[in-house]
Amino acid sequence: MQLLAYPRETTSLDGTWQAIPDQYENFEGYFEDFFGDGEDDMPTGFAPKPIYEPEASVENEPCDFNIHDGRSVEIPSSWGEELPEFRHYEGWVWFAKSFDCDTEQSGARSFLRFGAVNYKAKVWLNGELLGTHEGGYTPFSFEVTETLQDGENTIVVQADNQRYEDGIPNEGTDWFNFGGINRSVELVTVPQTFVRNYKVETSLDDEVNVHVSAWVDNPQTETAVSVSFPELDREFELTPADKSDEFTGSLSFTADEVSLWEPSDPQLYTIRVATDDDAVVDEVGLREVHAADGDILLNGESLQLRGIALHEEVAGKGRALDSEDVATRFQWINELGCNFARLAHYPHTEEMARTADKEGILLWEEVPAYWDINFGDEDVQELYRQQLRELIQRDWNRASVILWSIANETDHTNDTRNKVLPQMADYVRELDSSRLVTAACFVDEDDDEGLVLKDPLEEHLDVIGINEYHGWYYGDSDNMKHFQEDPNGTPVVISETGGGAKWGHHGDEDERWTEEYQAAIYRGQTSAVADSDQIVGISPWILFDFRAPMRQNEFQRGYNRKGVLDQHGRKKKAFHVLREFYQSGHLE
Incomplete structure (x- = not known):
């Protein structure tokens, strides 16, 4: 289930990152390929780390790549616009950013969310691989609760904008292939039990019927989920559905109580979906299309x-x-x-x-x-x-x-x-x-x-x-x-x-x-x-x-x-x- 982030207060990780092009795809595991699987196989006194480890960059080491000293770019961005010499480049680019975090104040659980990375992404935090994502235009997230450190943290992203025969889209398109972290990066902090996403559906008969579904991460036996429309002075409870994390419920309004959303009158109403410890507040329009x-x-x-x-x-x-x-x-x-x-x-x-x-x-x-x-x-x-x-x-x-x-x-x-x-x-x-x-x-x-x-x-x-x-x-x-x-x-x-x-x-x-x-x-x-x-x-x-x-x-x-x-x-x-x-x- 997609992690809802937009209505929440999040910590932006946008801003200046470091970027390192890797056209030959050398830097991931580079030294392991040449010297073996461990430091014992390397020459005496020479133990450089893979690029995705924060300690890879040590002063005076003979490194060809340094995650803390790449090309400075602003994120979000498309790398061919930030770095004009890479206007037509397709391949790997490594991105890195360090940021401070007070884990005692950050909340019970934390997620690292990317708005979009084109086309494939591989993400590390503090040297630990979080996961991968394919698809250049949709958001994805990883839980980092156990990976975040008090103090300085380092994110490394391997972005690959190559076109693939078995990709979506595939190798042939009639638009430009802008590589990069094209949308925002956020740190999302939430309670232990929280509203991951919700959905509002409206149907019309003699009344305006509103059905709400909510998906709750880590629900407990006593978890209660409420929905309110403050401007309409209505609140109701959702009940557990067949799926363990889903809660559903409905309510109805008379036609006189609400203004339906339409192009000439795009009326939006505040909706609040809440558990005991978490709440998502958003704006929605009530309307039916068929x-x-x-x-x-x-x-x-x-x-x-x-x-x-x-x-x-x-x-x-x-x-x-x-x-x-x-x-x-x-x-x-x-x-x-x-x-x-x-x-x-x-x-x-x-x-x-x-x-x-x-x-x-x-x-x-x-x-x-x-x-x-x-x-x-x-x-x-x-x-x-x-x-x-x-x-x-x-x-x-x-x-x-x-x-x-x-x-x-x-x-x-x-x-x-x-x-x-x-x-x-x-x-x-x-x-x-x-x-x-x-x-x-x-x-x-x-x-x-x-x-x-x-x-x-x-x-x-x-x-x-x-x-x-x-x-x-x-x-x-x-x-x-x-x-x-x-x-x-x-x-x-x-x-x-x-x-x-x-x-x-x-x-x-x-x-x-x-x-x-x-x-x-x-x-x-x-x-x-x-x-x-x-x-x-x-x-x-x-x-x-x-x-x-x-x-x-x-x-x-x-x-x-x-x-x-x-x-x-x-x-x-x-x-x-x-x-x-x-x-x-x-x-x-």
């Missing part, structure tokens, strides 16, 4: 999603966003007139969903099951479930999140894929049945039927995303008007569409890479989807230009230029076309 008769319904009302897709990236910072960066994204999203955003193609920072809760922006969140994943490999399937679980358990209390996406542009003619993806859809529903399951798929062109959905995954999804680039890679920009819709079928979101343009490059509407060409594509695309009953939303690709090594022509030079903004936030003509379309009321 799909029926070709529509997405929020609180029983049909939604039209006016959206945009975006990557997690800032020029000069890589993937290490701060609060100001997050605020700037929502400024752009709101200026466009959006009520919806697709956070592609991996979990973004937790602050995006928390800000969306406050701003009233609906979200699509996804894991990087992208293109050619090795779906038939059992280890890959377990990694797939792990990444889904870590994302969902992190954000399942965010009212803004309405869609969990399980895949992007995978081959719907592949039998193994068609067996595994429905299993992943079912797994998502096991974790969280209160949201909709989707995937970004393709639409097929049939000579007799026009544009049709032939992906067998459709019958396993609540909403189907369609990535299509009519007017850019093929066809005319308004070709989606030929989509053979089923108004009562699976709701469709155009999850990607658009075309490229270099900011400031102008010409005629038929001149590729000009702002005018891109704007014309947007006019055709938006007009084509406006009158479709089955298409309930659109999230064009993409908000801003982003790094992409496979894009290397004279207009791109390592950037995907499909943004309606460039990487510095300068607006292209397509930005204004999309804003005018959303403000026109065609998607209301």
Whole structure:
């Protein structure tokens, strides 16, 4: 179960760390490889330690690496932005930080939590291996209660951003591989028995029904768990469920007692989940989302999603966003007139969903099951479930999140894929049945039927995303008007569409890479989807230009230029076309 940290008071371990590149992967066990398994096998008087031991760095020893004297970097960060000479480096980098701790004041139990390390991480504290983690975008933690020392402590992290054939994502992506400790590192201190996580689910009938589950670490026979909503003046007790660490309970409100969360009124209520010695205080929105008769319904009302897709990236910072960066994204999203955003193609920072809760922006969140994943490999399937679980358990209390996406542009003619993806859809529903399951798929062109959905995954999804680039890679920009819709079928979101343009490059509407060409594509695309009953939303690709090594022509030079903004936030003509379309009321 994911360790909930955000609402707690934690000790930040962000700041200056030491970084040591290790391209040849020498430093772990380096001397053991050369001299044997112990000091007795080494030359007399020469006993250097492995890099992950705090005492490895001793003055005047002939060390080629020193965890206390690497390259100073700020964490969180992407190493190619902090160290420009490593802009395209893929491999191992060792990170180290020393910090002081008063173990008598730190609490009964302590956990070391990482927001994200790309892509594999191996972590030591005071020379003791805590564990490993695979996956570059989701949080993980280790208990360090017995490993923390009174006084100085040293963390060492081996970060590996190499791309792996059996990874998620695998070796081929259309975005840049930013290596590093890209999100915050925290020391979380809690009582012996504490609330590890909780989940709020809302359903509507004649009343507003709220179900709460809480997971308690180290529950005792006498452990009691209470839930309160202070602004609503309600409190109730949870009861033990079948699982030893889970407690559940429900309560109901009349419609007049609460304001349901929605984009035009993103009402949040304080929730307090507490045991005798621990309490988590958070803010949640109460709302219901489901799909029926070709529509997405929020609180029983049909939604039209006016959206945009975006990557997690800032020029000069890589993937290490701060609060100001997050605020700037929502400024752009709101200026466009959006009520919806697709956070592609991996979990973004937790602050995006928390800000969306406050701003009233609906979200699509996804894991990087992208293109050619090795779906038939059992280890890959377990990694797939792990990444889904870590994302969902992190954000399942965010009212803004309405869609969990399980895949992007995978081959719907592949039998193994068609067996595994429905299993992943079912797994998502096991974790969280209160949201909709989707995937970004393709639409097929049939000579007799026009544009049709032939992906067998459709019958396993609540909403189907369609990535299509009519007017850019093929066809005319308004070709989606030929989509053979089923108004009562699976709701469709155009999850990607658009075309490229270099900011400031102008010409005629038929001149590729000009702002005018891109704007014309947007006019055709938006007009084509406006009158479709089955298409309930659109999230064009993409908000801003982003790094992409496979894009290397004279207009791109390592950037995907499909943004309606460039990487510095300068607006292209397509930005204004999309804003005018959303403000026109065609998607209301």
